Amino acid sequence: MKADHPSGFAIDDITVGPFAHGFGTAADGRPFTFRTVRATLVLELYRADLDTEVPGPEDIVAIAQAPVTDIDLDDERSVAALVRDMVPDAVPVTAAADRDMTAVRALLGRISAVIDGM
Structure with missing residues (x-):
């Protein structure tokens, strides 16, 4: 799906369902x-001057989160509208050093996500 709007906002790829994601x-x-992480949609906004196709954690400039309990995750339009509404509400992130995660914490976070998905 390519959702273009006069404002310039565009979703180039979207997958719907309980694990909705896209860019x-x-x-x-x-x-x-x-x-989607558990019952929350997480949006990461990257810096405009990227020199790579795949941004890394150090390229994140703002993050937004919203509950998905009030939308239909199987409907592209609902997910796209939520994402569009989240972009202006994205909160600037702190320096990359403050966001670093230990390997153990990252592993525990992934295990927790798998358990919650069962």
């Missing part, structure tokens, strides 16, 4: 990704 470009030209 696109905000109205100001910055790329973003989104994914």
Whole structure:
């Protein structure tokens, strides 16, 4: 799906369902990704001057989160509308050093996500 709007906002790829995810470009030209983590949609907005196709954690400039309990995750339009509404509400992130995660914490987070998905 490519959801274009006069504002310049576009979703280039979207997968719906309980593990909805995708990526696109905000109205100001910055790329973003989104994914469902438990009952929350997490949006990561990246810096505009990326020099790579796949941004890393150090490229994140803002994050937004919203509950998905009030939308139909099987409907592309609902997911796209939520993502579009989340972009302006994205909160700037702190320095990359503050966001670093230990390997153990990352592993526990992944195990927790798998258990919650069962």
